[in-house]
Amino acid sequence: MATTADFRNGMCIEHNGQLYFIVQFQHVKPGKGPAFVRTKLKNVSTGRVIDNTFTSGVKVKEARIERRKHQFLYNDDMGYHFMNMETFDQVSLNKELVETPDLLKEGMEVEIVFHAETETPLMVNLPTHVVFEVTYTEPGVRGDTSSTNSLKPATIETGATIMVPLFVNTGDKIKIDTRDKSYIERVK
Secondary structure, eight states: OEEGGGOOTTOEEEETTEEEEEEEEEEEOOSSSOOEEEEEEEETTTOOEEEEEEETTOEEEEOOEEEEEEEEEEEETTEEEEEETTTOOEEEEOGGGBSOGGGOOTTOEEEEEEETTTTEEEEEEOOSEEEEEEEEEOOOOTTOOSSTTOEEEEEETTSOEEEEETTOOTTOEEEEETTTTEEEEEEO
């Protein structure tokens, strides 16, 4: 059992019979009344983020989770297939467990989060930054900009479409933030 003093971002707790990750928390000590903790909780199974307030000092059950390195092999109509990097066991997961499945590339190393007691996979975490090659984008024409932050769509090698600056061309390698699918920089 953990108390509200043990809260930290990324902690997994059981609340109302469901598993939640703590996305954000804030201890509040008002002038009148008892202290409390305001939290944003992300439901592991649905992905929905809810706001919840806990009275300071209340006990919650912390769920034990394990993060294991896996390699993405391929996907088919049975799901997404991963291989454990240490034991070489293969795991097949549903598309719902992968946050951004259109950014998965064969051979990519990912982290799968497992519930330690039941050995059920909870989610697949991609690396924060990934390098991809641009397979198609319209050429950027000089003078097309009305501001300095002009973007155009570009298709990368996995088939996903990313908004990139006008100077990016077909065949360039670009670094992408997988959390929000945003362009970071061009890579040589």
